[in-house]
Amino acid sequence: MVNEGTTIYMTTDGYADQIGGADNKKFYSSKLKKLIAEVASLSIDKQESILEKELELHMGNSPQTDDILLIGVKLMA
DSSP, X not given: OOOTTOEEEEEOSHHHHOEETTTTEEOOHXXXXXXXXXXXXXXXXXXXXXHHHXXXXXXXXXXXXXXXXXXXXXOOO
């Protein structure tokens, strides 16, 4: 059973596979999981802002290499 207030995140591989950074490497799913854990207690608007900013910072001048989809759903009673 899942508790009320639990947020479930679903994503394609696009965010984690995005190339960028100083070494032109992927963002990686481990880094994405850590980032989601860090922002999970914030409002959805703040989460969106931070996740978008982190991706933009990572990408720098690199083009988008794949579709990017990240959905958060908060369960309510």
